[in-house]
Amino acid sequence: MPAPVVRLIENEDIPGAAAALVEVHATDGYPVEGVSDPEEWIRPSGVIQAWVAETDRVVGHVAISRAQGEDAVTLWQAESGEDEARIGVLARLFVVREARKNAVGEKLMRAAMGYAQEHRLRLVLDVMTKDSAAIRLYERLGWKLIGEASHGYGNGQQIPAVCYVWPAS
Incomplete structure (x- = not known):
């Protein structure tokens, strides 16, 4: 590759990003929602x-979104x-399995963190506790745990999550 x-x-x-998302969902169960319309999930409001x-194709994606009442936002505002x-x-960080050995997730994260620093944005995120590889990446890059949450999806379904802040902004 x-x-x-x-x-x-x-x-x-x-x-191409939608195809990669469907591939990641098949191998990792991420995301828990959005694969019925992956193009829409990749470009939310x-x-x-x-x-x-x-x-030679899209192998990963990440986005920064405006705060819209997410648990991580609420936790960070209460603390700070x-x-x-x-x-x-x-949000929406994913990398197809074959590209992970090339530090693609880290490269995507560094692009987002650089943008945040340049634009004086404090970044927060939530991650499902089942996604241990993502949690290891965030912690290795200096993100700090700020609390626990529950990620809601589908028809009232919930899955445990944790929230992080990137303190370098």
Whole structure:
């Protein structure tokens, strides 16, 4: 596999990102929602900026969204008093299995963190506790645990999650 390139997403990347999302869902069960309309899931309302990783195809994705009442936002505001307008939510990070050995997840995270630092955004996220590889990545990159939550999806379903803040913003 050629070395992955991380860059801003373009409209023509959406089908390839959607295909990668469906692939990740099949191997990892992530996301727990969104695979019925993966193109829509990749571009929800409120996205500030998004990136893809590509080789000969899209192999990963990450986005920063505006705060919209997420548990991680609420927890961080309670702890810090930070204005919601200065908070970005890191979301929709996924990498196909074959690309993971190339640190694609880390490269995507670093792109998002660089953007946040440049635009003076505090990043928060929630991650399902079952996604231990993602949790290890966040902690290795300096993200700090700020609390527990429950990720709601589907028809009233819930799954345990934890919330993190990136303190370097």
